[in-house]
Amino acid sequence: MAHTIVTIAGSLRKESFSLKIANALAKLAPDTLKLEVITPAGISFFNQDLEGAPPADWLAFRDKLQKSNGVLFVTPEYNRSIPGVLKNAIDVASRPYGKSSLLGKPVGIISNSPGPLGGVSAAKHLQNILPGISGLLLQQPEIYLNAVGDAFDADGNLIKDSLKTVLQQYIGAFAAHVAKNQG
Numbered sequence: 001m002a003h004t005i006v007t008i009a010g011s012l013r014k015e016s017f018s019l020k021i022a023n024a025l026a027k028l029a030p031d032t033l034k035l036e037v038i039t040p041a042g043i044s045f046f047n048q049d050l051e052g053a054p055p056a057d058w059l060a061f062r063d064k065l066q067k068s069n070g071v072l073f074v075t076p077e078y079n080r081s082i083p084g085v086l087k088n089a090i091d092v093a094s095r096p097y098g099k100s101s102l103l104g105k106p107v108g109i110i111s112n113s114p115g116p117l118g119g120v121s122a123a124k125h126l127q128n129i130l131p132g133i134s135g136l137l138l139q140q141p142e143i144y145l146n147a148v149g150d151a152f153d154a155d156g157n158l159i160k161d162s163l164k165t166v167l168q169q170y171i172g173a174f175a176a177h178v179a180k181n182q183g
């Protein structure tokens, strides 16, 4: 059976490039992976006061992660870091203390930007955040996607062949990483 990968596009924007990249990956993934693309929409603000009786949306998000075989982050860069909505989702996933819903899950990080630097700072921040609360991070290949602004048509289809090639290579490597690192 295919491994289920929760693929989190870290933007709430309707025309988000991160979301379009996540959807493109879902189509390019090998048969061994089934990508479920989500965004942080609907995940309420983390508040430590609520940990005793967590809101339903936190529980549903944690449950989705726990039932997955891996997690893929497709993040934009906001002010040289990840968007606050994505950090909030990760904070929700990381609790209760010591029981992160990402523990043992193989993870991958894809950053992107319409600009020249590919969101590399956002990806580096995720590389700092995740190791204490997740399973193994795919280290190679690294992937920082720049100039994504002309990669999609009006219907959100991927039309840039160079990007398609890179995404195909990455998702193939990620499939192998997931297969190797199942708990």
Ligand SMILES: Cc1cc2nc3c(=O)[nH]c(=O)nc-3n(C[C@H](O)[C@H](O)[C@H](O)COP(=O)(O)O)c2cc1C
Residues within 6 Å of the ligand: 010, 011, 012, 013, 015, 016, 017, 018, 019, 076, 077, 078, 079, 080, 081, 112, 113, 114, 115, 116, 117, 118, 119
């Ligand atoms: C608050 C804010 C901060 C941003 N900071 C950066 C940045 O540090 N680096 C960068 O490459 N792009 C930056 N951008 C531009 C984003 O890369 C661009 O808006 C991108 O389309 C957002 O991702 P999305 O398409 O997935 O929503 C910023 C955009 C916003 C709204």
